[in-house]
Amino acid sequence: MIDNTEAQDKNIPSSLIFSGKLEIGVLTCILNNNNNFFSVGKMLSEGLFYDTKNKNLFRMIRKGISDGKTVDLMYVVAETAKSTAKGIYTVPDLMGIFTGYISDALFGQYVEELVELSRRRSLWTLGQKLIRLGVDMTYSYNDAMKEIESVMEKDGDTDTGVISLKDANTKMMQRVRDNITGVSDSFIPTGFSYIDSRGGFQTSDFNVIAAATSSGKTSLATSIAVNAAKAGKPVMCYSMEMMAEQIAARINATISKVSSSLIQYKKLYESQFNDVQKAVNETNDLPIYFDDSSTTSAEAIFTSMRASSKKYGIKIFIIDYLQILSSIKSVSDQQSFLGEVSRKLKNLAKELNVNVTVLSQLARNNQDPMPTLDRLRASGQIAEASDTVLLIWRPSLYGKTSYKDSYAPVEGTAQIIIAKGRNIGTGSFIAGFDADTTNFYDFPEEQLQSWAKSGKPKEDGEWKRKDGKDDMPLGIQVRGNTAKEQELPF
Numbered sequence: 001m002i003d004n005t006e007a008q009d010k011n012i013p014s015s016l017i018f019s020g021k022l023e024i025g026v027l028t029c030i031l032n033n034n035n036n037f038f039s040v041g042k043m044l045s046e047g048l049f050y051d052t053k054n055k056n057l058f059r060m061i062r063k064g065i066s067d068g069k070t071v072d073l074m075y076v077v078a079e080t081a082k083s084t085a086k087g088i089y090t091v092p093d094l095m096g097i098f099t100g101y102i103s104d105a106l107f108g109q110y111v112e113e114l115v116e117l118s119r120r121r122s123l124w125t126l127g128q129k130l131i132r133l134g135v136d137m138t139y140s141y142n143d144a145m146k147e148i149e150s151v152m153e154k155d156g157d158t159d160t161g162v163i164s165l166k167d168a169n170t171k172m173m174q175r176v177r178d179n180i181t182g183v184s185d186s187f188i189p190t191g192f193s194y195i196d197s198r199g200g201f202q203t204s205d206f207n208v209i210a211a212a213t214s215s216g217k218t219s220l221a222t223s224i225a226v227n228a229a230k231a232g233k234p235v236m237c238y239s240m241e242m243m244a245e246q247i248a249a250r251i252n253a254t255i256s257k258v259s260s261s262l263i264q265y266k267k268l269y270e271s272q273f274n275d276v277q278k279a280v281n282e283t284n285d286l287p288i289y290f291d292d293s294s295t296t297s298a299e300a301i302f303t304s305m306r307a308s309s310k311k312y313g314i315k316i317f318i319i320d321y322l323q324i325l326s327s328i329k330s331v332s333d334q335q336s337f338l339g340e341v342s343r344k345l346k347n348l349a350k351e352l353n354v355n356v357t358v359l360s361q362l363a364r365n366n367q368d369p370m371p372t373l374d375r376l377r378a379s380g381q382i383a384e385a386s387d388t389v390l391l392i393w394r395p396s397l398y399g400k401t402s403y404k405d406s407y408a409p410v411e412g413t414a415q416i417i418i419a420k421g422r423n424i425g426t427g428s429f430i431a432g433f434d435a436d437t438t439n440f441y442d443f444p445e446e447q448l449q450s451w452a453k454s455g456k457p458k459e460d461g462e463w464k465r466k467d468g469k470d471d472m473p474l475g476i477q478v479r480g481n482t483a484k485e486q487e488l489p490f
Contacts, residue, residue, distance in 0.1 A: 017050070017117050017120040017121045017124060018050045018051070018117060018121075019113070019114075019117060020051055020054070022110050022113055022114050022117070023048075023049050023050070023051055023054040023114065024054065024097060024098070025102050025106065025110045026044075026048075026107065026110045026111055026114060027054060027057055027058060027061065027098065028098050028100060028101075028102050029102050029104060029106070029107040029110070030061055030071070031061070031071065031072050031073050031076065031098055032072075032101065032102070032104075033104055034065055034070060034071055034072075035307060035310050035311045036104060036107045036307060037061070037062075037065055038310040040107070040108060040111045040306050043111050043112070043115055043351075044111055046058055046059060046062075047118055048111070048114040048115060048117075048118050049114075050117070050118075050121065052087045053087060053088060053089050053093075056085070056087050056088045057076065057088070057089060060076055060079055060080075060088075061076065064076075064079070073094065073095075073098055073099065076094060076098075077091055077094050077095065080094060104303070104307055105293070105300055105303050105304065106303070107303060107306075107307070108299075108302055108303030108306050108307070109299055109303060185203070186202050186203045186204070186353075187199065187200050187201075187202065188200055188201040188202065188203065188228050188231075188233050188315055188316050188355050189201075189227055189228060189231045189233070190224045190227055190228070191223060191224065191226075191227025191228075191230075191441075191442060192224075192227075192416065192429070192431060192440075192442050193442055193445065194416075194427070194429035195416075195418070195424065198421070198423075198424035198425060199423055199424050200424075201224075201228075201316065201355045201357065201388070202355060202387075202423060203315060203349070203353045203354055203355050204349050204350045204353055204354070204355075205349060205355050205356075205387040205388060205422075205423070206342070206345055206346040206349045206356050206357075206358075206385055206386050206387055207355065207356070207357040207358070207386060207387060207388040207389070207390070208322075208357070208358055208359075208360050208376070208382060208383075208386045208388070208389045208390070209221055209357060209358070209359050209360070209390045209392070210359070210360040210361070210362050210371065210375075210376050210389060210390070210391055210392075211361075211362055211371060211391060211392035211393075212361070212362050212364070212369065212371065212397075213361065214397070215371075215392045215393075215394055215397065215414075216392050216394065216414060216433060216438070216440065217320070217321065217359040217360075217392065218239075218241075218242070218247075218250075218320055218321075218359065218438075219250065219433070219438040219439065219440055220390070220392060220416070220440045221237075221318050221320060221357065221359055222247060222250050222251060222254075222438070223254065223439055223440040223441070224316075224318075224357070225237060225251075225288060225316070225318055226251055226254065226283075226286065226288070228315070228316050229286040229287050229288045230286065232287070233287070233315040233316060234287035234288075234289070234312050234313050234314045234315055234316075235287065235288045235289065235314065235315070235316050235317075235318065236289045236290070236291060236304075236305070236308050236312065236314045236316075236317050236318070237288065237289070237290050237291075237317075237318045237320070238290075238291055238301055238304075238317070238318070238319045238320065239290070239292075239320040240320065240321065241320065241321070242320070243292060244290035244292055245264075246264065247290065248283075249263045249264045250437075250438050250439075251283055251286075251288070252276055252279040252280055252283055253279075253436075253437040253438065253439070254434075254437050254438075254439035255279035255282055255283065256272075256275040256276045256278065256279035256437075257275065257437060258272045258275055258276055258279075258437070259436040259437060260436075260437060260438055263276055287312070287313075289308065289312055289314070291304050291308065298341050298344070301319065302344065302348060305317055305348055305352065305354075305356075306348070306352065309352045309354055314354060315354055315355060316354065316355040316356075316357060317354060317355070317356045317357070318357050318358075318359075319345075319356070319357070319358040319359065320358075320359045321358065321359035321360060321361065322338060322341065322342070322358045322359065322360045322361075322382070335381065336381075338381065338382060339381025339382065339384075339385070342358075342381060342382045342384075342385035342386070343381075343385050345358065345385070346385045346386070346387075360376060360382060362375040362376060362391075363375045363376075369397075369398045370393060370404075371391040371392065371393050371417065371419075372391070372419070373389060373391070373419040373420060376389070383420060386420060386422075387420075387421075387422040387423060388418065388420060388421050388422065388423070388424060389418070389419045389420040389421075390416055390417065390418060390419070391416070391417040391419050392414055392415075392416060392417075393414065393415040393416075393417060394410070394413075394414045394415075394433070395410045395415075396410045396411055403415060403430070403453075405428070405453050406430055406451050406452065406453055407451045407452070407453055408430040408448075408451040412432060412433060412434070412435075413430050413431065413432055413433060414430070414431050414432075414433045414440065415428055415429070415430055415431075416428060416429055416430075416431050416440075429448060430443060430448055430451060431443065
């Protein structure tokens, strides 16, 4: 690849603040795939390009895309052939420089590096201005400060993102109207009434689902993904431990009621096969996507998120799971790395106006296995960046026969604890959990109310209903410390 360098200031150390390779790489990615132009939002601007020819080419590309045209190499060749402007590539140059292929996975990284170089150029310009004004006695101090402020305001021709209160009020009232009519684009239903009645998941939010190993983090995230997709909200899943077809097996298990392990590893009976096929026919059109190729690093995931948010209209990204990203990169300081990744994901959620939900491991506590926010690994930094933190508590995994604050049976259930809820508040609720199909599901409100606790359980662990009756609702019969599950009418 040709590094077409036209230094505009011979005093600038171009090797430090200019890269023709990066600029050409970004332009090539856009010409190969116009979706890349939209994938990085406000980060991509004219001021990122230092080389005059690259800057002018970007202007041509931007205008063509704004006009609704497909802007590829042939388009810019045709436009260049008609142009008499100075400071542009010749047709032979275009054909020689921009014919290569550059992976879309590198696009976001290239843009971020150009942003950094643009900022360094601003620092260089400011430094030169300071030196000149410091020795030029024709400038008063106040005049010098005005010159410096002028340089800082330009800062690479980037959008500051500043909006007025009037504009903010307009956006707020639109959200109010959308909430009233039930067509809010920011609302992402989870399928759990306790969460959804409080606003559900929201775009621009960064959420965490945390639990101990094998407690159902992936299962809960999958259930939320399916419920969001059924409501028309496109979902993108990144899994460092499971392939797309394995997650697909879980999704179809919840609908077919055939165990996901049977679907993946066993010879099915004809009736089971028919049930799975029926489920597949039902889920085929759900807007759920997987990107197995971008799970090699955090940077690759960031790039994929920018690209797919535009290409597929993704509203919720699910990353399974956070801690493994550091092991992929062999990071020595895991806590700092996870904190940095969490902050970047939160910023991406705001930049792309999407929901980002990550799964996270909880540290072990053999004395008290009950999940708490302070057991979240790198808890301080992850919790600080997050808007919502959900914890999963399944007492049955630890041989416990009751919940502390509910008379719900521990078999076939789980407690979802909202340990942090910046927008939805804190609290907890009981959800159903089918271990065979790895599916979390909602209980009717009246069922939850019947399980509500009015006091401490008896010392022998006997289940008691809130109304004082000895029998449990929905066919749950209690004998001493054990609960036998009969056929449940749901």
